[in-house]
Amino acid sequence: MTEPRTERQRWxxxxxxxxxxxxxxxxxxxxxxAALLADVVSPYNPTRLTPANRLKPPSAQHYLGTDExxxxxxxxxxxxxxxxxxxxxxxxxxxxxxxxxxxxxxxFSRRLDVxxxxxxxxxxxxxxxxxxxxLMAARGPGVWNVIVALSVxxxxxxxxxxxxxxxxxxxLDYIQAARALGRRDSTIxxxxxxxxxxxxxxxxxxxxxxxxxxAEAILGFLGVGVPPYxxxxxxxxxxxxxxxxxxxxxxxxxxxxxTVAGLSLNLLGDGLRDVLDPRLRVR
Amino acid sequence: MFAYLVxxxxxxxxxxxxxxxxxxxxxxxxxxxxxxxxxxxDATPGQIDATxxxxxxxxxxxxxxxxxxxxxxxxxxxxxxxxxxxVVTAIVExxxxxxxxxxxxxxxxxxxxxxxxxxxxxxxxxLWDRGLMLGSLLGVxxxxxxxSLNFIYLFAVRxxxxxxxxxxxxxxxxxxxxxxMVLPAxxxxxxxxxxxxxxxxxxxxxxxxxxxxxxxxxxxLPERTVTYVHAFRNALVPVVTVIGVTTAVLIGGAVITEIVxxxxxxGRLVISAILRRDYPVVQGVVLVTASTYxxxxxxxxxxxxxxxxxxxxx
Numbered sequence: 001m002t003e004p005r006t007e008r009q010r011w012x013x014x015x016x017x018x019x020x021x022x023x024x025x026x027x028x029x030x031x032x033x034a035a036l037l038a039d040v041v042s043p044y045n046p047t048r049l050t051p052a053n054r055l056k057p058p059s060a061q062h063y064l065g066t067d068e069x070x071x072x073x074x075x076x077x078x079x080x081x082x083x084x085x086x087x088x089x090x091x092x093x094x095x096x097x098x099x100x101x102x103x104x105x106x107x108f109s110r111r112l113d114v115x116x117x118x119x120x121x122x123x124x125x126x127x128x129x130x131x132x133x134x135l136m137a138a139r140g141p142g143v144w145n146v147i148v149a150l151s152v153x154x155x156x157x158x159x160x161x162x163x164x165x166x167x168x169x170x171x172l173d174y175i176q177a178a179r180a181l182g183r184r185d186s187t188i189x190x191x192x193x194x195x196x197x198x199x200x201x202x203x204x205x206x207x208x209x210x211x212x213x214x215a216e217a218i219l220g221f222l223g224v225g226v227p228p229y230x231x232x233x234x235x236x237x238x239x240x241x242x243x244x245x246x247x248x249x250x251x252x253x254x255x256x257x258x259t260v261a262g263l264s265l266n267l268l269g270d271g272l273r274d275v276l277d278p279r280l281r282v283r
Numbered sequence: 284m285f286a287y288l289v290x291x292x293x294x295x296x297x298x299x300x301x302x303x304x305x306x307x308x309x310x311x312x313x314x315x316x317x318x319x320x321x322x323x324x325d326a327t328p329g330q331i332d333a334t335x336x337x338x339x340x341x342x343x344x345x346x347x348x349x350x351x352x353x354x355x356x357x358x359x360x361x362x363x364x365x366x367x368x369x370v371v372t373a374i375v376e377x378x379x380x381x382x383x384x385x386x387x388x389x390x391x392x393x394x395x396x397x398x399x400x401x402x403x404x405x406x407x408x409x410l411w412d413r414g415l416m417l418g419s420l421l422g423v424x425x426x427x428x429x430x431s432l433n434f435i436y437l438f439a440v441r442x443x444x445x446x447x448x449x450x451x452x453x454x455x456x457x458x459x460x461x462x463x464m465v466l467p468a469x470x471x472x473x474x475x476x477x478x479x480x481x482x483x484x485x486x487x488x489x490x491x492x493x494x495x496x497x498x499x500x501x502x503x504l505p506e507r508t509v510t511y512v513h514a515f516r517n518a519l520v521p522v523v524t525v526i527g528v529t530t531a532v533l534i535g536g537a538v539i540t541e542i543v544x545x546x547x548x549x550g551r552l553v554i555s556a557i558l559r560r561d562y563p564v565v566q567g568v569v570l571v572t573a574s575t576y577x578x579x580x581x582x583x584x585x586x587x588x589x590x591x592x593x594x595x596x597x
Contacts, residue, residue, distance in 0.1 A: 118297040118298070118301060119301055121297070121298045121301065122297070122298050122299075122300070122301020122302050122304075122305065123301065123305065125298050125299075125301070125302050125573050125576055125577045125580075126302065126305070126569070126572075126573045126576065127531065127532065127534045127535030127572060127573070127576055128535060129535040129536070129538065129539070130534070130535045130538060130553075130569060130572055130573070131305075131569070131573075133538065133553065133554075133557070134306075134309055134565060134566075134569045135309070135312065136557075137309070137556075137557040137562075137565050138309045138310070138312035138313045138562075139312055139313075139314065140314065210424075214426055217426060217428075218426070218428060218539055221428055221539070221542075222538075222539065222542060222554055223554070223558070224554070224557055237428070237429055237432065240432065241432055241543065244432055244435055244436050244440065245436075245440050248433075248436045248440075251429065251432045251433075252433070255426060255429030255432070255433070258426050258429065259421075259424050259425050259426065259429070262423075262424035262425075262426070263420070263421070263424040266420065266423060266424055267420075
């Protein structure tokens with residue numbers, strides 16, 4: 001095998017050698033494919049109610065059975081992946097963007113540092129899921145409300161991560177050199193500091209993605225997430241709760257999907273952390 | 284030590300100020316007019332105006348905020364419209380099941396988590412280690428509320444060993460109370476036990492590499508004594524912090540567990556308040572839980588400073 005030539009190739013190789021990264025990414029790809037192709041792959045329309053077919057156990061017609069309204073659980077799980085991944089990905093992007101802005105501002109401006117960080121401390125003083133529930137209580141059900149609520153809940157952690165990365169980088173020689181050359185803070189932040197935050201952000205991002213998927217399901221389960229008629233894993237598990245005595249499959253399979261999604265993102269996050277920051281490796 | 288206690292205690296003030304402000308703002312995040320939303324479409328304009336005045340929503344925002352601070356400091360969290368009693372009373376009535384659930388879940392988490400982590404570290408790389416760590420990875424990923432449903436199906440519906448849902452007070456009927464509490468406590472504590480196991484393992488591995496462990500081994504002490512007496516005691520220090528964090532996380536988890544198992548605690552109070560649009564109750568429960576969370580973190584930090592003197596001089 002030839003030696004990788006560029007830095008990028010070396011990174012790619014280290015990532016591909018990490019079992020967690022490869023397994024996590026592979027599972028995630030399958031889930032993404034399932035979500036994107038849900039309309040094509042689903043044997044039934046997940047929102048069509050056929051009461052004659054209610055609570056049918058798994059069979060050749062309905063691979064994962066049907067729920068109390070006669071909806072096909074397999075189709076519901078496939079379509080539920082859409083909501084979960086949409087919420088997870090968007091929340092991850094929003095928390096990263098917000099975290100970068102707040103973290104850089106706090107790390108570079110001594111005047112903004114204290115007020116911004118006290119606000120972040122205050123938001124982190126809420127149990128995460130409870131703050132999300134409270135925000136949903138005020139705003140009402142809806143996919144975007146879920147995304148915004150979860151972004152508010154998880155942003156402080158990202159902001160603090162970026163701030164601490166900035167503080168540790170700020171004292172390094174190359175940043176001092178850039179400052180001595182007369183570069184402005186904004187230039188230093190974007191050109192020299194931000195690229196070094198990418199690693200920690202990716203690791204944090206995969207965990208935020210995992211938390212967000214779980215939190216979305218919990219909100220749906222409690223009836224304060226996406227509206228009940230939208231097929232989401234949390235909503236289907238909630239409807240399975242009512243019929244757990246007769247039909248365990250209704251809640252079993254969306255829960256399994258949720259577990260697999262969480263597992264893939266945790267494997268990915270742990271693996272990325274090992275590759276990108278060996279100091280943090282859990283032995 | 285005193286200086287540290289004062290400094291740490293004072294740090295709670297800005298955090299609580301933000302918490303109270305966020306809770307205050309919740310009612311203003313309601314789209315449209317919060318009072319019309321609360322009272323529903325049948326309310327007369329007179330009722331709407333009266334409620335608006337009672338909630339102080341007719342005053343300027345800064346006056347409302349100051350008023351809210353004042354009431355919170357006096358321990359007045361407002362009136363529940365639906366339950367027809369002060370929010371504080373409603374919360375006190377519902378606190379016992381939630382506290383009981385949290386304590387039991389914490390016990391489960393510690394009893395499973397700490398020994399698993401310690402055994403895994405003591406036999407690093409063995410089949411035990413791999414099995415336990417794989418189990419803990421799964422434990423972190425399995426959603427607690429889904430685990431609860433599966434437990435109900437298995438242990439209550441199929442096997443009939445335990446009740447599927449409900450609650451009995453420990454003071455009224457201890458035996459039933461424990462039977463009702465097994466499934467909720469295990470399903471709530473399981474996730475956290477996985478986290479505690481992972482942290483215990485890495486703390487234990489760290490401790491096992493210290494010089495004093497090598498000294499103990501060099502003295503010829505039995506391996507068992509070195510691992511479980513010398514290393515274990517020092518590994519416990521960071522684990523105490525994690526257990527504190529766990530307690531805090533359990534407050535949030537308890538809400539969901541209460542819904543699954545129909546336990547009449549704060550979680551059910553807040554969810555039913557949301558469905559009834561009884562916002563003072565939502566605000567009150569959120570404020571009380573967040574304050575408890577802050578208080579637990581404060582206690583953990585103080586405890587940690589007592590155990591590890593290096594913290595005080597930080």
